[in-house]
Amino acid sequence: MIETPSLFSADGLVGLIFLFMIVVTFCGGLLAATADRLVRALSGLVICFTGVAGIYYFLNSPFMAMMQILIYVGAVCVTISFAIMLASPEQKQRRGTGSVLAGPIGFAVGALIFAGMSGLALTTNWQQFDKINEGSVKQIGHELLTTYSMVFELISLVLLIAIIGAVVIARGGRNQ
Amino acid sequence: MELSLLNAFIAVFIAIAFVGANAAYLVWWERKGAGFFQRRPGPTENGPWGLLQPPLDGIKLMTKQLLIPGGVDKAIFMVAPVLAMFPALVSFVTIPFSSSIQAHTIEVGVLLIFAFAALGSMSLLVAGWSSRNKYAMISSIRAVSQTVAYEIPLLITTITVVLIAGSLELSEIAAAQMGGIWNWYIWPFQKSAGFNIFMPISFMIMFICSVAETNRAPFDLGEAESELVAGFHTEYSSMGFGLFFMGEYANIVIGACLITILFLGGWACPFGDLGFFPFTHHVGWFLLKLYLIIFVFVWIRWTFPRTTIYGLLNLSWQYMIPLSLFNLLLTAALIKVFA
Structure with missing residues (x-):
C-alpha cells in the first residue's frame, strides 16, 4: 500500500x-x-x-x-x-446538426473505449522500472546515434522527402 | 525544499520586475534614441530628461477604457495579449546574468527560449484572427510568416554555437568564452571553433534574425502603418495594447541577451580573468553588452526604411538559410578536424 x-x-x-x-x-x-x-x-x-x-x-x-x-x-x-x-x-461555424444516431453511437463507442482502457489499466500487472539514465540531452543523442541510429536515419529520410515535395510544389514560383 | 521554493519565488519576482522595468524604460530609451537620430529632443516634459514618461504612460494606459469591438472572438481576444507577454517572462528564468545569478539552471536553456518564442508567434496569430479585422489578420499572417522564416537561420546559427560550446545550457556557453575578448565566438579563427573564418558572418546572421524575429524596423512588415493601420493590435486599446507593447520590448531584451551570451561571452570580462580586477564575472559586463546591443537595435530602427515583404522573405530563404546551413556544416567539419 x-x-x-x-x-x-x-x-x-x-x-x-x-x-x-x-x-x-x-x-x-x-x-x-x-x-x-x-x-x-x-x-x-x-x-x-x-x-x-x-x-x-x-x-x-x-x-x-x-x-x-x-x-x-x-x-x-x-x-x-x-x-x-x-x-x-471567413469564420467557419459549424452548421446544422448531424444525424440523430450520431449522439448515441458516439456515446456508446466512447463508453466502450473508456471501459476497455480502464479495464486494461486495472488488470495489468504494472511493473515499476528503475530509472535507466538521467534523460539528459547527451544520453538521448548518444542513444539516437548508436542504438536507434536506423530509426534516426529513416526519420531524416522522411523529412527529406517532405522537403523535396515542398520544393516540387513551389517550383512554379509566385506567378504560377 | 522550503528554501529552494522561496528562492524560486524570489527569482520569478525579480524576473518579472526586470522585464517590467525594461519594457517600460526601453520605450523611453527608444524615444530618446529616435530623437537623437532625427535631431529632435524626444520626451522632455515629465521629470528630468522625460524620465517620468514611462510610469505616466502606464497610468494612462491602465485608466483608459478597454474597448472590445463587436464581433470579436471575446475569449481569444482577451487571452492573446497575455499570451504575448507570458513567453517572454518564462524565457527570462533561464537567462544567466552572471555565473551565479540565474533563476533556474535548465539543461536545455537555448531550446526553452526558442520553444516559448514559438508560443509568442501563436499569440500574434490569434490576436490578428480574433480581432475580425482584415488589416489585423493580414498583419498577423505577415508577422508569423516572417517569424517562421527567420526562426530557421536563427536556430541553425544557434546550433553552430552550441556545437562549438558543446552545451545547450546558456551559462555553460557563456563560461566557455571566458578569458578575454579574443575568446568570444564573434571572432574568426577560434581554436574551439576549429579556426572557422565565418564566425563574424554567423554573428551577423544572428543579429539580423533577432531584429526580424522581434518584428522591428526595417523588418516591421507586420506593423506597416501606411498599409495596415497599426498591425495585429489595431483593435486593442488600453492595457491590451500595453501588454503587446511590453511583450515586444521584452522580446527585444531576450534577443539581445541571446546575442550577448552566444557571441559576446555573456558576463565574461573583455580583459580576461585578471587577478587584480575584482569584477571579471560581474553582471555589469552582461548588462553593458546587453544595452549596447539594444542601442544598436534602436539605431537601426531609426536609420533604415522598411523593406518589402517579398524582399524580407527572400533574404531569409535565399540567403540566410543556405549561408547558415553551410556554416553549420563547415563548423562541424572543422571541429572534427581541429578541435
Missing part, C-alpha cells in the same frame, strides 16, 4: 502540479473536440500540447518537453492556423 502524501509536503505539491497538467491537457483536448469554430479548436490543441509538455517536464524530461512545444505548438499549430486562415478567411 502506497502512503498518500500530505497536501502541503513536497510530494503533495508535486502531485498537485501533475494533476494540474492533466487537467490542462484534458480541457485543451475537450476544447479542441467540441469547439464550433476552427480557430478555437486550434487554441484547444495548443493548450493540450502545452499540458502534455508540462507532463514531460514533470517526468524529468525537459528536452522532450521543449521539443513538444517547439515542434507541436511552434510548427504544427502554426501551419494548421495558416491553412485555416489562408483557405477560408
Whole structure:
C-alpha cells in the first residue's frame, strides 16, 4: 500500500502540479473536440500540447518537453492556423446538426473505449522500472546515434522527402 | 525544499520586475534614441530628461477604457495579449546574468527560449484572427510568416554555437568564452571553433534574425502603418495594447541577451580573468553588452526604411538559410578536424 502524501509536503505539491497538467491537457483536448469554430479548436490543441509538455517536464524530461512545444505548438499549430486562415478567411461555424444516431453511437463507442482502457489499466500487472539514465540531452543523442541510429536515419529520410515535395510544389514560383 | 521554493519565488519576482522595468524604460530609451537620430529632443516634459514618461504612460494606459469591438472572438481576444507577454517572462528564468545569478539552471536553456518564442508567434496569430479585422489578420499572417522564416537561420546559427560550446545550457556557453575578448565566438579563427573564418558572418546572421524575429524596423512588415493601420493590435486599446507593447520590448531584451551570451561571452570580462580586477564575472559586463546591443537595435530602427515583404522573405530563404546551413556544416567539419 502506497502512503498518500500530505497536501502541503513536497510530494503533495508535486502531485498537485501533475494533476494540474492533466487537467490542462484534458480541457485543451475537450476544447479542441467540441469547439464550433476552427480557430478555437486550434487554441484547444495548443493548450493540450502545452499540458502534455508540462507532463514531460514533470517526468524529468525537459528536452522532450521543449521539443513538444517547439515542434507541436511552434510548427504544427502554426501551419494548421495558416491553412485555416489562408483557405477560408471567413469564420467557419459549424452548421446544422448531424444525424440523430450520431449522439448515441458516439456515446456508446466512447463508453466502450473508456471501459476497455480502464479495464486494461486495472488488470495489468504494472511493473515499476528503475530509472535507466538521467534523460539528459547527451544520453538521448548518444542513444539516437548508436542504438536507434536506423530509426534516426529513416526519420531524416522522411523529412527529406517532405522537403523535396515542398520544393516540387513551389517550383512554379509566385506567378504560377 | 522550503528554501529552494522561496528562492524560486524570489527569482520569478525579480524576473518579472526586470522585464517590467525594461519594457517600460526601453520605450523611453527608444524615444530618446529616435530623437537623437532625427535631431529632435524626444520626451522632455515629465521629470528630468522625460524620465517620468514611462510610469505616466502606464497610468494612462491602465485608466483608459478597454474597448472590445463587436464581433470579436471575446475569449481569444482577451487571452492573446497575455499570451504575448507570458513567453517572454518564462524565457527570462533561464537567462544567466552572471555565473551565479540565474533563476533556474535548465539543461536545455537555448531550446526553452526558442520553444516559448514559438508560443509568442501563436499569440500574434490569434490576436490578428480574433480581432475580425482584415488589416489585423493580414498583419498577423505577415508577422508569423516572417517569424517562421527567420526562426530557421536563427536556430541553425544557434546550433553552430552550441556545437562549438558543446552545451545547450546558456551559462555553460557563456563560461566557455571566458578569458578575454579574443575568446568570444564573434571572432574568426577560434581554436574551439576549429579556426572557422565565418564566425563574424554567423554573428551577423544572428543579429539580423533577432531584429526580424522581434518584428522591428526595417523588418516591421507586420506593423506597416501606411498599409495596415497599426498591425495585429489595431483593435486593442488600453492595457491590451500595453501588454503587446511590453511583450515586444521584452522580446527585444531576450534577443539581445541571446546575442550577448552566444557571441559576446555573456558576463565574461573583455580583459580576461585578471587577478587584480575584482569584477571579471560581474553582471555589469552582461548588462553593458546587453544595452549596447539594444542601442544598436534602436539605431537601426531609426536609420533604415522598411523593406518589402517579398524582399524580407527572400533574404531569409535565399540567403540566410543556405549561408547558415553551410556554416553549420563547415563548423562541424572543422571541429572534427581541429578541435
